[in-house]
Every structure is written in structure tokens, then in C-alpha cells.
Amino acid sequence: MPELPEVETIRRDLHKHILNKKIVHVDNRSTYVTRYDTAEGFGAAVQGASIEAIDRIGKLLIFQFIESPNAVLCHLRMTGQLIYRTEDASLGGGHSLSKTKKILPHQHTRMIFTFEDGSKLFFNDSRQFGYFKLIQKEQLGEVYKKFGIEPLTKEYTFDNFVQALKGKQRSVKAVMLDQGVLAGFGNIYVDETCFAAGVLPDRLVTSLTEEEMKKLFEEGQRIIALAIEQRGTTFNNYVDGKGKKGNFVRLLHVYQRKGKPCFVCGATIQKITVAQRGTHFCLCCQV
DNA sequence: CTTTCTGTTAGAAA
DNA sequence: ATTTCTAACAGAAA
Numbered sequence: 001m002p003e004l005p006e007v008e009t010i011r012r013d014l015h016k017h018i019l020n021k022k023i024v025h026v027d028n029r030s031t032y033v034t035r036y037d038t039a040e041g042f043g044a045a046v047q048g049a050s051i052e053a054i055d056r057i058g059k060l061l062i063f064q065f066i067e068s069p070n071a072v073l074c075h076l077r078m079t080g081q082l083i084y085r086t087e088d089a090s091l092g093g094g095h096s097l098s099k100t101k102k103i104l105p106h107q108h109t110r111m112i113f114t115f116e117d118g119s120k121l122f123f124n125d126s127r128q129f130g131y132f133k134l135i136q137k138e139q140l141g142e143v144y145k146k147f148g149i150e151p152l153t154k155e156y157t158f159d160n161f162v163q164a165l166k167g168k169q170r171s172v173k174a175v176m177l178d179q180g181v182l183a184g185f186g187n188i189y190v191d192e193t194c195f196a197a198g199v200l201p202d203r204l205v206t207s208l209t210e211e212e213m214k215k216l217f218e219e220g221q222r223i224i225a226l227a228i229e230q231r232g233t234t235f236n237n238y239v240d241g242k243g244k245k246g247n248f249v250r251l252l253h254v255y256q257r258k259g260k261p262c263f264v265c266g267a268t269i270q271k272i273t274v275a276q277r278g279t280h281f282c283l284c285c286q287v
Numbered sequence: 288c289t290t291t292c293t294g295t296t297a298g299a300a301a
Numbered sequence: 302a303t304t305t306c307t308a309a310c311a312g313a314a315a
Contacts, residue, residue, distance in 0.1 A: 001294060032310085059295080077295050079311085108311090127310045129295065170304070179296080187294060236293095236313090276306075277294065 002076045003059060004151070004184025005227035006238050006246060010082050011056045013241025017084045018121060020066070022050040027112040029105075033125065036133040045070050045134050046113070058147045058183035064137060071140060073133040079108075080123065080130030083243045087118030102243070126237075150183035151224040161217045165205050172208070172216070173201035174275035184224065188233055188255045191280045193220045195254045200286045202274045226251065254280040 002010070026043045028034060034042045049065035056062065061074040061082075076082070085104060104122045105112060111123035111132065123132070135143070148164055149155045164182065168175050175181050176190045185193070194201045197215035199208070208216070232238055232246030235256060239245055253263055258271035258280060267284035 003295095075296080077309095078293080125310095126312070127293095129310065168303090174304085177295090278292085 001078055001186055001188065001235065002080065002232070002238055003186035003189055004224055005189070005230075005248070006232035006240075007056055007059045007061060007076065007184075008228050009231045009246065010076075010241045011054050011061060014082065014084060014121070015054050017119070017241065018051050018115065019054070020050055020052075021115040021117065021119070023047060023113050024116050025112075025114040027114070028110075029112070030110040030128060032128050033110045033123065033130060034132050034134075036131065042132065042134055046072065057144050058150060058179050059186070060143070060147075062140065062143070069136055069138070071135050071137050073131075073135055073143065074123075075131055075133075076125070077127070077129035077131075079127045079237045080125040081237070081239050081243075082241060083122045083124065083239065084241050085120050085122065085243075087120075147179055147183040148181040151185075151221040152228075156221060158214060158217050162213055165208075165213070168205045170205060171202050171274055172199060172205055173277065173279055175205050176216075176220070177275060177277070182220070185220065187277050187279075188235070188252070189220075189223055189227065191255045192223050192253060195281060195286060196223060198286050200281055201279050202272070254282060256280070 023046055026046050028039050028043060031039050049068050049070065051063060052066040053064040054061065059075065063072040063074065065071065083104065108124045108126040109122050110125050110128065113121040149160050165175055172194060173190055176185050176193065191201065193216060196219035197212065199212050199216060227233060227248045230246060230248040230251065231240055233248035233252065234245035235249065254269050257269040260269050262269055262282040262285060265282065265284045267282055269280055269282055271278060271280050273279060
């Protein structure tokens with residue numbers, strides 16, 4: 001499940017590999033992933049365009065093109081993957097393709113961008129919740145405006161954090177998952193942040209003390225930064241821009257640890273549903 | 288075999 | 302206006 005750290009890892013990988021590269025061909029294998037555009041319109045806008053910038057806000061990737069009014073938004077949702085392969089690697093014939101690497105394209109490959117040098121960017125998405133959306137560069141301001149404050153930006157201050165959460169009649173979990181309040185947190189990092197902050201996820205935001213608020217603010221930023229350092233969390237589906245898994249799994253304290261002993265106090269990790277999501281916590285460490 | 292669960296977000300419903 | 306619920310889809314688990 002790509003959240004901010006996973007999407008940022010992919011963004012950095014792609015920045016390294018496809019910047020300034022010209023797209024010579026687009027193979028759109030599922031009209032559903034370009035559901036906001038016609039397949040013809042999307043292909044026409046992107047073919048022949050060169051990558052000027054790859055940006056990100058929250059979990060949303062933004063591709064901009066050189067000398068073009070167009071940009072493309074890409075959201076991976078639950079199971080989307082963006083994997084870059086050089087011509088050599090995508091052919092799969094040689095020993096450059098290890099056994100652990102899947103041959104691409106496969107059944108779930110929904111889009112293939114081919115660059116001038118023969119390298120390719122594969123978009124795989126088994127559930128097809130992810131999408132590509134054509135947009136004008138001048139509309140990007142409106143796109144950014146829909147997002148709340150994001151960890152690791154200069155807007156992420158304690159004052160802004162308190163301001164964003166203030167007055168919400170909802171659980172900590174629901175508010176932290178709300179991309180319009182905080183940008184980039186998903187199920188994994190909300191549960192981990194709540195654990196680190198010692199706050200139960202089903203607490204109402206209005207019940208939080210100043211110190212608890214501060215803890216959530218600080219731990220949220222610390223965990224997101226640490227997860228980026230570890231190149232994200234691979235629980236089942238996520239891989240980086242080169243198809244490799246993330247390393248944060250071994251640092252998880254509560255997520256997907258139901259029934260296992262808490263690393264801090266030994267109590268059994270609990271799982272309930274909060275804000276329609278599986279939610280993990282330690283009854284001993286969190287209040 | 289069928290049913291349930293997974294977790295993101297838009298859009299609908301409350 | 303704000304919050305909650307459901308649909309979109311495919312596959313793993315029950």
C-alpha cells in the first residue's frame with residue numbers, strides 16, 4: 001500500500017532514471033486506468049513528450065513535460081506499481097534479469113511507456129484502482145490546494161498541525177487518514193504513529209491533550225522520515241521504481257502484528273476497526 | 288465452492 | 302458544512 005514514503009521512494013527512483021527522457025510510445029492496456037481521459041487524448045498528449053519534472057504531493061505523483069502545457073497525475077491507490085527497466089533488463093533474455101524479478105509486462109501491466117533509448121516504464125496494478133490523469137500545468141495549483149499539511153515540508157509546524165486538527169469531531173485515525181488535513185499518511189503509518197505517540201487511534205481528536213498532540217506531530221514526522229530512509233514498507237504489493245521491496249517492515253511495531261507481543265511491554269497487540277480500517281494498537285502502551 | 292477481507296479515494300448519503 | 306458509508310476491482314484468506 002503506497003503511502004507517502006513509498007511514493008517518495010518511487011519518485012526519487014524515477015527522477016534518477018527518466019528525467020529528460022522522451023516518450024516515444026504509450027501502450028495503454030486498460031482504458032480503466034485512464035478513465036478520466038479518452039485513450040486517444042491521453043496517448044496523443046504524452047507521446048513525443050519529454051519528462052521535465054516528477055513531483056509529489058501526499059501520495060500523488062505529478063509528471064510535467066518539457067515545452068508542453070500538459071502534466072500527468074498518477075495515483076497508485078492500493079496495488080499500483082511503477083517499475084523502470086532498461087531495454088536490456090526488460091528483454092529478460094540475459095542474466096541481467098534475476099529469478100526474483102518478474103518478467104514484464106505481465107497480466108497486471110496496465111500501461112507501458114517506452115523511451116527513446118528503449119528503456120520502459122511499466123505500470124502494474126492488479127486491482128486497477130490506480131489511475132493516470134491528464135491535466136494542464138496551470139491547474140496544478142488547484143491540485144495542491146486539496147491537500148493538507150505534509151510531513152517534512154516547511155508548512156509542517158506544530159502550530160499548523162494543531163490548527164488542522166482543531167474542531168474535528170472525529171477519531172485520531174480518521175483525521176490522520178484524511179488527505180485534506182494531513183497529506184501522505186495511510187493505514188500503516190497512522191497506526192505506527194499512534195503507537196509511538198502512546199495514543200489510541202479511536203480517541204476523539206477533541207480529547208487530546210497538548211502533550212499528546214505534540215507527540216503525534218513529532219512521531220508522525222519522525223516515522224515518515226525513517227520510512228523514507230528505509231525505502232518504504234512492503235507488506236505484500238509495494239515495490240520501488242526498480243521493482244525492489246522496502247525495508248520498513250522490520251521496524252513495524254503494531255501494523256499487521258495482531259496477537260503478537262508488543263516489543264515494548266509484551267502485551268498482546270490488538271486489532272479493531274476504526275474509520276472503516278483495520279487498526280492495530282497496544283492497550284498497555286497507548287492511552 | 289462461496290463469502291469475507293484487504294485499504295485508497297471519489298462521490299453519495301446521512 | 303461535516304462526517305460516514307459505499308463502490309470501483311482482483312485476489313488471498315477463511
